[in-house]
Amino acid sequence: MTNEELKIQLTALFPTATWEEGTEWPTFQITPAEWSTVANELRTNDALKFDYLFCETCVDWKTHLTMVYHLSSTNFRHNIVVKAKLDRTKPEIATVAGIWRTAEFFEREVYEMYGVNFLGHPDLRLLILPDGWEGKNPMRKDFEDPINMIKL
Amino acid sequence: MFEEVAKTAEGDLVINVGPQHPATHGVLHLLITLNGETIKKVEPHLGYIHRSIEKMCESLTYRQFIYVTSRMDYLSAHINNHACALCVEKGMQIEVPDRAKVIRVLMDELTRIASHELWWGAMAMDLGAFTPFFHAFRERETINDIMEETCGARLTMNYMVPGGVMQDLHPDFQRRVKEFLVLYKRKIHEYDEMVTGNIIFQNRMKGVGYISPEDVISYGVTGPAARGSGVSSDIRKLYPYEIYDKLQFDEVLETAGDSFARYLVRLREMDQSIRIVEQLIDNIPEGDFQAKTKAVLKLPKGEFYTRVETARGELGVYIVSEGGTTPYRIKFRSPGFSNLSALDHMVRGGKLGDLVASMGTLDLVIPDIDR
Amino acid sequence: MYERIITVLPVKKIKEKKQNITVWSFADISKTIDQWLNDWVGATWATVFEMVIAGVCVIGLFALLGLVLVIMERKVAAWIQIRLGPNRVGPKGMLQSLADTVKLLVKEGMTPDGADKFLFNLAPFIAMIVAMLLMAPIAFAKDFQMWDLNVGVLYISAVSSISVISILMAGWASNNKYSLLGAMRSGAQIVSYELSAGLSVLAIVVLTGSLSLTDIIQSQQNGWWIFKGHIPVIIAFITFIIAVTAETNRAPFDLAEAESELTAGFHTEYSGMKFALFFLAEYVNVFIVCAIGATLFLGGWMPFHIGSWEGFNHVMDYIPSSIWFFGKTFFLIFLIMWFRWTFPRLRIDQLLNLEWKYLLPISMINLLLVTVMAIMGWHF
Numbered sequence: 012m013t014n015e016e017l018k019i020q021l022t023a024l025f026p027t028a029t030w031e032e033g034t035e036w037p038t039f040q041i042t043p044a045e046w047s048t049v050a051n052e053l054r055t056n057d058a059l060k061f062d063y064l065f066c067e068t069c070v071d072w073k074t075h076l077t078m079v080y081h082l083s084s085t086n087f088r089h090n091i092v093v094k095a096k097l098d099r100t101k102p103e104i105a106t107v108a109g110i111w112r113t114a115e116f117f118e119r120e121v122y123e124m125y126g127v128n129f130l131g132h133p134d135l136r137l138l139i140l141p142d143g144w145e146g147k148n149p150m151r152k153d154f155e156d157p158i159n160m161i162k163l
Numbered sequence: 164m165f166e167e168v169a170k171t172a173e174g175d176l177v178i179n180v181g182p183q184h185p186a187t188h189g190v191l192h193l194l195i196t197l198n199g200e201t202i203k204k205v206e207p208h209l210g211y212i213h214r215s216i217e218k219m220c221e222s223l224t225y226r227q228f229i230y231v232t233s234r235m236d237y238l239s240a241h242i243n244n245h246a247c248a249l250c251v252e253k254g255m256q257i258e259v260p261d262r263a264k265v266i267r268v269l270m271d272e273l274t275r276i277a278s279h280e281l282w283w284g285a286m287a288m289d290l291g292a293f294t295p296f297f298h299a300f301r302e303r304e305t306i307n308d309i310m311e312e313t314c315g316a317r318l319t320m321n322y323m324v325p326g327g328v329m330q331d332l333h334p335d336f337q338r339r340v341k342e343f344l345v346l347y348k349r350k351i352h353e354y355d356e357m358v359t360g361n362i363i364f365q366n367r368m369k370g371v372g373y374i375s376p377e378d379v380i381s382y383g384v385t386g387p388a389a390r391g392s393g394v395s396s397d398i399r400k401l402y403p404y405e406i407y408d409k410l411q412f413d414e415v416l417e418t419a420g421d422s423f424a425r426y427l428v429r430l431r432e433m434d435q436s437i438r439i440v441e442q443l444i445d446n447i448p449e450g451d452f453q454a455k456t457k458a459v460l461k462l463p464k465g466e467f468y469t470r471v472e473t474a475r476g477e478l479g480v481y482i483v484s485e486g487g488t489t490p491y492r493i494k495f496r497s498p499g500f501s502n503l504s505a506l507d508h509m510v511r512g513g514k515l516g517d518l519v520a521s522m523g524t525l526d527l528v529i530p531d532i533d534r
Numbered sequence: 535m536y537e538r539i540i541t542v543l544p545v546k547k548i549k550e551k552k553q554n555i556t557v558w559s560f561a562d563i564s565k566t567i568d569q570w571l572n573d574w575v576g577a578t579w580a581t582v583f584e585m586v587i588a589g590v591c592v593i594g595l596f597a598l599l600g601l602v603l604v605i606m607e608r609k610v611a612a613w614i615q616i617r618l619g620p621n622r623v624g625p626k627g628m629l630q631s632l633a634d635t636v637k638l639l640v641k642e643g644m645t646p647d648g649a650d651k652f653l654f655n656l657a658p659f660i661a662m663i664v665a666m667l668l669m670a671p672i673a674f675a676k677d678f679q680m681w682d683l684n685v686g687v688l689y690i691s692a693v694s695s696i697s698v699i700s701i702l703m704a705g706w707a708s709n710n711k712y713s714l715l716g717a718m719r720s721g722a723q724i725v726s727y728e729l730s731a732g733l734s735v736l737a738i739v740v741l742t743g744s745l746s747l748t749d750i751i752q753s754q755q756n757g758w759w760i761f762k763g764h765i766p767v768i769i770a771f772i773t774f775i776i777a778v779t780a781e782t783n784r785a786p787f788d789l790a791e792a793e794s795e796l797t798a799g800f801h802t803e804y805s806g807m808k809f810a811l812f813f814l815a816e817y818v819n820v821f822i823v824c825a826i827g828a829t830l831f832l833g834g835w836m837p838f839h840i841g842s843w844e845g846f847n848h849v850m851d852y853i854p855s856s857i858w859f860f861g862k863t864f865f866l867i868f869l870i871m872w873f874r875w876t877f878p879r880l881r882i883d884q885l886l887n888l889e890w891k892y893l894l895p896i897s898m899i900n901l902l903l904v905t906v907m908a909i910m911g912w913h914f
Contacts, residue, residue: 033465034465034466035467035468036468038466062380062381063380063383064383065383065470065477065479065496066468066479066481066494066496068481068494068496070483070491070492071492079481081468081479081481081496085380085394085395085396088401092466092468111381111383112378112381112382112383112504112505112508113381113382113383113501113504115504116500116501116503116504117500120500138207138208138209138210139209139210139213139533140210140213141210149215149218150215150217150218
């Protein structure tokens with residue numbers, strides 16, 4: 012499926028999605044509340060079959076956080092990017108660890124680095140940061156560490 | 164201690180493998196729950212070599228941040244640099260000269276051979292055979308010497324820059340590579356003689372650490388580890404970059420899905436890399452080794468993602484640009500991170516000895532996992 | 535106990551005439567010392583002095599063997615691994631292990647906090663004492679033996695089993711889960727492989743009809759058992775080598791200290807001289823099992839004789855018996871080192887499968903064959 016066809020099909024499936032223009036792969040934005048059903052549909056729909064989550068990350072836009080999911084299908088070799096805008100003070104989104112197992116680790120990393128709470132995650136603990144880490148989430152833009160961070 | 168062991172002897176024994184442990188090849192910490200010798204659970208604890216490279220890159224320019232990425236997967240430093248250079252070039256739409264493309268691919272493949280050779284020796288050492296380690300280093304040294312001559316470094320080469328490569332090839336490069344090819348072909352049969360055909364080795368590897376193709380995809384396992392389960396995942400074939408679409412090479416696939424299959428995939432992948440080097444070494448086009456670029460690179464506003472195939476699997480570089488001289492957000496999708504997430508699934512129910520066999524064939528490089 | 539330390543053996547009846555060839559031998563030295571001491575202080579004090587001398591000799595040999603075998607292992611490893619090995623201390627690096635020993639001697643011997651201090655400190659000494667005890671019945675050269683025990687083979691298999699206790703003790707007392715796992719593995723392994731080793735030794739006992747090591751050596755006067763005993767003895771020899779490699783915890787059976795799984799297994803917590811004692815005991819154990827293998831299957835100090843070829847046998851007798859003994863022993867040691875640097879390690883279930891499913895049935899059937907062979911007199 013080409014990107015255009017994919018876009019048409021996805022628009023039919025998810026009419027509420029807002030599309031971004033000028034990207035390499037079809038990119039659309041959804042609300043966090045929708046994500047659980049959208050993810051299930053993307054994974055199980057026979058024409059889409061996005062079975063491979065090759066990147067899951069978060070971007071801090073200072074006013075809000077954006078979850079970015081890069082999805083690929085090993086059957087059809089098409090890729091899409093799904094984004095979800097999160098509230099910066101209380102970021103919450105449904106987990107996809109049950110759909111794509113690789114998300115378990117990606118989400119643990121995002122949880123500690125950005126403080127995003129993944130609802131329903133089986134084992135949401137610190138992964139990279141040391142046990143007992145307190146304070147802010149280091150990858151956020153307003154994180155300050157006077158000892159280890161060098162300001163240019 | 165006595166109470167503790169006596170208490171847990173009735174049920175489980177929880178042991179820490181690492182952060183300092185010979186089998187983890189670095190500072191990986193695995194918390195293992197054992198019932199006798201049988202593994203019930205493996206829980207990785209990361210971060211012992213976490214340097215927050217992603218955060219660091221946010222304050223470095225597009226020329227500078229490439230050098231940091233050599234320190235991620237230090238065994239395929241060239242390929243890491245290559246991925247970053249490709250991502251910047253994609254954003255700035257720089258056309259790379261043909262000569263630079265060929266040099267980059269040559270270097271990538273030599274790196275892949277060197278990396279697989281180190282893996283081969285280290286994995287045999289995990290299984291208790293020390294000798295292959297030294298034999299593998301014999302060939303790897305030659306590649307490192309070639310790298311040193313051209314790039315000036317043996318491990319963290321920092322040779323790729325946006326727009327091409329840093330400097331032209333050393334005049335001896337072609338001769339040295341051809342010498343290496345001769346040496347490699349004379350010695351490669353030793354690898355099979357020493358390790359592959361050994362009955363103890365095969366017994367240790369076969370049926371160990373099985374992972375099904377569905378789980379491979381679900382866990383995001385890539386690279387030789389995925390191809391051992393028969394999942395086609397070679398980015399060089401699926402989403403060709405540089406000149407890989409014009410080259411003759413096969414994607415090595417095995418279907419058994421166990422440690423031995425992954426072992427065979429890596430071993431044969433070295434032969435495919437040799438094939439690529441042979442095709443290119445006499446056909447390096449003349450011309451510039453670097454495109455003309457501005458002194459200060461500024462990526463346009465937007466998001467750019469490149470995928471390349473490192474020796475360990477798929478490396479993704481995701482740059483979010485706000486139009487400035489530094490990336491707004493950068494994310495490295497490292498192959499080791501996802502491969503490690505499947506370790507628990509692979510070794511559960513196996514013996515303690517199976518853990519090292521499975522971990523060895525995943526070829527984990529810890530800085531690549533922690534970043 | 536009647537036997538004297540450093541006994542001058544009454545040479546057995548078999549072909550006495552050939553044995554008085556005047557070559558330099560340990561037997562002459564011990565005989566001279568014995569004579570001189572007897573003349574000087576009388577029989578009782580002579581025995582006491584001889585015991586002291588023998589003790590000093592054993593400790594000296596223990597230390598020397600440790601040094602020699604460590605440097606040999608490193609050189610063999612280097613040779614197999616296409617590198618040079620130690621080459622800085624002394625000529626061609628031959629004093630490297632001495633330097634290492636000095637280093638280990640001056641290191642602090644730490645005892646972990648939660649360890650059982652008594653057992654923890656006792657374990658290395660038990661390992662060493664067992665290794666020393668095993669030296670008693672070994673005939674190092676013709677007529678040169680500390681204790682010609684009439685049940686030498688039984689003594690060896692009985693005492694060598696004690697070494698597992700030191701490993702279990704070390705593993706348990708260390709307050710370390712790796713050590714405990716290593717000790718458990720080692721226990722399972724040594725207890726299993728003891729059977730095969732014992733059965734393959736029995737093959738020779740059946741053929742000789744004696745448990746005394748002297749008798750076994752004398753019975754090989756017209757050819758070593760490995761040549762005289764046809765295929766069953768060769769099978770017994772191979773089983774013996776595999777079993778003793780496992781019993782001494784050497785690769786490919788070094789599961790007790792599998793460094794890629796258990797870091798160092800039972801001696802993870804040991805440092806300094808306590809570690810060195812374990813290390814030395816391992817090498818001395820290797821020497822002893824190889825010496826026993828050489829005695830049982832390759833004739834011990836007995837020169838290479840072929841049946842009734844008088845001339846050939848006579849020429850062979852000119853080579854001193856101690857050289858024969860040490861030559862054979864070091865050949866077997868080299869074999870075991872070769873295994874170590876060639877094979878990957880087995881997994882614990884594979885290790886036990888190998889013993890219980892293959893080696894034990896094979897050696898039992900083999901023993902039966904040997905018995906039939908001995909009854910029918912089908913050997914040379």
